[in-house]
Amino acid sequence: MPVSGPSIRLQNVSRHYAAVRAVDGVSLDIAAGSLVALVGLSGSGKSTLLKMINRLVEPDSGEIFIGETPVCSIDPHVLRRRIGYVFQNIGLFPHMTIARNIAIGLELAGEKEGSADRVAELLDLVELPQDTASRMPDQLSGGQQQRVGVARALATRPGLMLMDEPFGALDPVTRDNLTAQYKALHQRLGLTTVIVTHDMAEALYLADRILVMEGGKIKANATPAELLSGNAGEEAEALVAIPRAQAAHLIALGKKS
Amino acid sequence: MTEAWQQALARVPELLAAHVQISVSALLLAMLICLPLAIWAARSPRVAAVALTVASLIQTIPGLALLALFYPLLLGLSALIGGGISAFGFLPALLALTLYALLPILRNAVTGLTGVDPAAQEAADGLGMTGNQKLYYVEAPLAAPTIMAGIRTAAVWTIGAATLSTTVGQPSLGDLIFAGLQTQNWTLVLAGCLFSAALAISVDLLLGLIERGIRERRRILAGAGIAIIAAGLLVATLPLLITRDNVVVVGAKNFSEQYILARLIGSRLEAAGYDVRYRDGLGSAVVYRALSRGDIDVYVDYSGTIWTNQMQRTDAQTKAAMLDEIAKWTSASHGVKMLGALGFENTYAFAVRADDARQKSLKTLDDLARVSSDFNFGTDVEFLERPEWQMVQDAYPIRFKTARSFSPTFMYPALASGEVDVISAFSSDGRIAANGFVILDDPKGAVPSYEAIMLLAPKRGRDDKFVAALNPLAGAITVENMREANYTVDREGDKKTPRQAARWLNDNLRE
Numbered sequence: 001m002p003v004s005g006p007s008i009r010l011q012n013v014s015r016h017y018a019a020v021r022a023v024d025g026v027s028l029d030i031a032a033g034s035l036v037a038l039v040g041l042s043g044s045g046k047s048t049l050l051k052m053i054n055r056l057v058e059p060d061s062g063e064i065f066i067g068e069t070p071v072c073s074i075d076p077h078v079l080r081r082r083i084g085y086v087f088q089n090i091g092l093f094p095h096m097t098i099a100r101n102i103a104i105g106l107e108l109a110g111e112k113e114g115s116a117d118r119v120a121e122l123l124d125l126v127e128l129p130q131d132t133a134s135r136m137p138d139q140l141s142g143g144q145q146q147r148v149g150v151a152r153a154l155a156t157r158p159g160l161m162l163m164d165e166p167f168g169a170l171d172p173v174t175r176d177n178l179t180a181q182y183k184a185l186h187q188r189l190g191l192t193t194v195i196v197t198h199d200m201a202e203a204l205y206l207a208d209r210i211l212v213m214e215g216g217k218i219k220a221n222a223t224p225a226e227l228l229s230g231n232a233g234e235e236a237e238a239l240v241a242i243p244r245a246q247a248a249h250l251i252a253l254g255k256k257s
Numbered sequence: 258m259t260e261a262w263q264q265a266l267a268r269v270p271e272l273l274a275a276h277v278q279i280s281v282s283a284l285l286l287a288m289l290i291c292l293p294l295a296i297w298a299a300r301s302p303r304v305a306a307v308a309l310t311v312a313s314l315i316q317t318i319p320g321l322a323l324l325a326l327f328y329p330l331l332l333g334l335s336a337l338i339g340g341g342i343s344a345f346g347f348l349p350a351l352l353a354l355t356l357y358a359l360l361p362i363l364r365n366a367v368t369g370l371t372g373v374d375p376a377a378q379e380a381a382d383g384l385g386m387t388g389n390q391k392l393y394y395v396e397a398p399l400a401a402p403t404i405m406a407g408i409r410t411a412a413v414w415t416i417g418a419a420t421l422s423t424t425v426g427q428p429s430l431g432d433l434i435f436a437g438l439q440t441q442n443w444t445l446v447l448a449g450c451l452f453s454a455a456l457a458i459s460v461d462l463l464l465g466l467i468e469r470g471i472r473e474r475r476r477i478l479a480g481a482g483i484a485i486i487a488a489g490l491l492v493a494t495l496p497l498l499i500t501r502d503n504v505v506v507v508g509a510k511n512f513s514e515q516y517i518l519a520r521l522i523g524s525r526l527e528a529a530g531y532d533v534r535y536r537d538g539l540g541s542a543v544v545y546r547a548l549s550r551g552d553i554d555v556y557v558d559y560s561g562t563i564w565t566n567q568m569q570r571t572d573a574q575t576k577a578a579m580l581d582e583i584a585k586w587t588s589a590s591h592g593v594k595m596l597g598a599l600g601f602e603n604t605y606a607f608a609v610r611a612d613d614a615r616q617k618s619l620k621t622l623d624d625l626a627r628v629s630s631d632f633n634f635g636t637d638v639e640f641l642e643r644p645e646w647q648m649v650q651d652a653y654p655i656r657f658k659t660a661r662s663f664s665p666t667f668m669y670p671a672l673a674s675g676e677v678d679v680i681s682a683f684s685s686d687g688r689i690a691a692n693g694f695v696i697l698d699d700p701k702g703a704v705p706s707y708e709a710i711m712l713l714a715p716k717r718g719r720d721d722k723f724v725a726a727l728n729p730l731a732g733a734i735t736v737e738n739m740r741e742a743n744y745t746v747d748r749e750g751d752k753k754t755p756r757q758a759a760r761w762l763n764d765n766l767r768e
Contacts, residue, residue, distance in 0.1 A: 025416035091380030
């Protein structure tokens, strides 16, 4: 059931918090079906930029289009129901079973019929056992909870997924697993995904295009290969230098032994 | 079981029912106000600040004062819209208790709603919930245990404070406590306290059960709690559902003589076939108005009180002329019938210890004025504010060293023990003679006459059977008998209940 995800276009988008320019006149095109990573240090404006796409944050100026539709022309809650949203703190509803957590988007859309089947399908998709459905969120590990978070976001078959440091709080092994599995899901479902991360290694592995942000501006917009070749500017180079140095160190260690 | 306990317990079911009714009504009204307000406050910090400040301010007003304040407020409101609002009984009690219950419910609801995990809120927004959906699916369920805890606190407070609603004429378990305190009938006080405490504890436990049910998401627990409360409510209010015809209400102010006379009147009405209820412990300001509105049917007042408080007169008249004018005035202005004087007077009388009277040769208020700068004055809670005190001060140059207020129960022992040197006693009080206190004469007639008079509500004034049942009491009670009856109720040992004293009084009427 490949869905074709929409393209996204930002035109001169800005957002200020008091005197701070979180996002400063960003213009950008994201191709349909791409997996784009927004990389940058804390406070670089990447989360703000992401949240303006589903109107969790409203821009002060500029316009954002999903496909050809300006997002400001759609009621926020209607818009958000068409977009999957996954974030670091997961936010499962502690008073609902996993099944109800996953199906809540369907419930909001009034699609109660067949939701049990859909929940089963989604549990398979995020590789959770079926008996998870009847459990409560606090009975699951962090990794399992974020799998549920992803399943919940996918329940209404959105074409676009927005992910804000989705695996940032998980242990490295779980994180690596989930990253790989999500990449496969993205391709299988034909999604457009924008993922915010501060981890360049993750971005290099996951994304087919990487946007480097600093001070509210996009400093680099390149493929992982271009970034690694060192042609994407000094901000990008500073971020790439860290995994590159780590990799070199590991290789050196391997040769010694 | 002793007779005192039997009498106390006999009144419990009806008072408990009224207590439950007023508490539950106030709690429900408070919830109705607070929950929408809390939702608004949770979305606007400014609304939260204002609402919580107002609720906290209300909480600092003593419960008794809050109740008392609603009486003039409702009277004013009623006058403003041309009548129809009762300032007596249920309504003022309901409003005061509701205000009292606001703070805990509001505070907990705002805390609960604003304390919802930000991650859950972000998820709700991200999923595309509208404000109402977010409230229904996420905020309300997550805040429910905290809100429930607030309701629980409010319930316990309200049940406790409801005992004070007696003072504005709303029956409650407080009737037992107030009557018991006045007549030093500790059985009554104990019964009132035990039952209101038991009520508060059971409600607290049941609401706690519901709270746990919600917190742990165990529907059975919450359901059981709700079911038991509903059943309890039904059983408790059952006595109120049985309406009886021919019910008359006898009013009484808050001291022993009034309780005794109310029982005397009540027993005669019962003998005449009426079903009698009592509203005890009413404030002087409330009781006459309640009678004129028909909220109570009959009570005993004192000529001087009507003269100064209701008629706003300060001139001195002979006893007969005063009674005559009072009868005309009550009838003309409120349709209230003065059935007649009972035959004794209960006036303010300045009493001193016998040894002081002898050593300092105190006989009159003039003598008292002479020594007053060395004397400590003990008085009841209202005398210093009453016009009679002004009249006395105008007539005699009295300036006491100190003045302290007591409940009548403690005023006499205070004089006996030397804590104070002179008190504003009540002339029909048996404790004057029992303690050997000396009453000082009032040669200038500064204190008006306080003949005990029976006042009838407009409807009862036209009820021949009613009038016939009470007519024999006119002029039939001597001051000696009233003192004796009062003393049997007020004394420390071998105490009689007001009903027993009333029976004795009825057997000793002057022909």
